[in-house]
Amino acid sequence: MIQVKDVVKTFDGFRALDGLSMEVPKGSIYGLVGPNGAGKSTILRHITGIYRQDAGQVLVDGAPVWENPRVKSRIASIPDELYSFLSASTRDMMKFYRQFYPRFDQSRYEALREAFPAVNERQAIRRLSKGMQKQAFFWLSLCCRPDVLVLDEPVDGLDPVMRRQVWSLLMGDVADYGTTVLVSSHNLRELEDVCDHVGILSHGKVLIQRSLSELQGNIVKMQVVFQEREAPALPEDLEVLHISQVGRIHTLIVRGAAEEVMNRLAVYAPILMEALPLTLEEIFIYELGGEDYAVRDIVL
Ligand SMILES: Nc1ncnc2c1ncn2[C@@H]1O[C@H](COP(=O)(O)OP(=O)(O)OP(=O)(O)O)[C@@H](O)[C@H]1O
Numbered sequence: 652m653i654q655v656k657d658v659v660k661t662f663d664g665f666r667a668l669d670g671l672s673m674e675v676p677k678g679s680i681y682g683l684v685g686p687n688g689a690g691k692s693t694i695l696r697h698i699t700g701i702y703r704q705d706a707g708q709v710l711v712d713g714a715p716v717w718e719n720p721r722v723k724s725r726i727a728s729i730p731d732e733l734y735s736f737l738s739a740s741t742r743d744m745m746k747f748y749r750q751f752y753p754r755f756d757q758s759r760y761e762a763l764r765e766a767f768p769a770v771n772e773r774q775a776i777r778r779l780s781k782g783m784q785k786q787a788f789f790w791l792s793l794c795c796r797p798d799v800l801v802l803d804e805p806v807d808g809l810d811p812v813m814r815r816q817v818w819s820l821l822m823g824d825v826a827d828y829g830t831t832v833l834v835s836s837h838n839l840r841e842l843e844d845v846c847d848h849v850g851i852l853s854h855g856k857v858l859i860q861r862s863l864s865e866l867q868g869n870i871v872k873m874q875v876v877f878q879e880r881e882a883p884a885l886p887e888d889l890e891v892l893h894i895s896q897v898g899r900i901h902t903l904i905v906r907g908a909a910e911e912v913m914n915r916l917a918v919y920a921p922i923l924m925e926a927l928p929l930t931l932e933e934i935f936i937y938e939l940g941g942e943d944y945a946v947r948d949i950v951l
Pocket of ligand 1: 662663667685686687688689690691692693694
């Protein structure tokens, strides 16, 4: 489990992280989202032990990450700016990773060659295309058999087929080995398919973190045709976050479980009523759109 407690990080007087707290459960795929400059890469660099926090704690299974080689050898990461030694090939990097990661799986490296056919393992990584470089680092990271995998915008630059393949490999590791995956992304649609937990960052803090099912189970989109053209006066304690009308169809975004909201609306004997799930994008717009302007930037 990753625990980040009240972490503060200041760069030249600017508080990039401003008392950030988050918890990533073991074996989860946790999506970290937030507008540009929110602090996503900065917190990921603390979790991988690159930065030292000014205050607060960054713990993996209860142990601090900073200057702790034992913990760091259980964490693999794909940063936003890929790093490889000058002129090192994927194969050279494999030999380097093999020394650092005690559980490096050589046979998996050989087996995964087929999964990344575009990567010439003997060519300098820097001379590969951007997408191929990402593929090379996925290949290497998966072979480290890490307990924790930290990915900063991991599938950016990958083609759609490769994105799918990489997610499926990651989800396989989560299912088979209980790997914990922490991933930052601007793509909520994609995160929705893969994440089970989500945290939203803004101005160096986590605004909200929940399991996806918790988020989805607590807000519903209702499409309703009432007896009259106009909607009746709805009870004040029904928490309607948004309402719109096209023709006779009213669309209501209501906080609460679908069944409970349906029961409440049934008293108006509507001609038609349907509960629809909200997408992750919609949830963020309606749950948080009013609270923080920055949140709109991510989802619109
Ligand atoms: N090494 C640094 N020196 C000075 N300021 C920094 C440094 N690293 C990050 N910052 C600042 O900290 C803030 C958070 O940056 P960070 O890269 O973590 O944001 P982000 O959420 O990853 O953004 P993006 O979505 O654009 O990648 C920004 O205002 C950035 O300018």
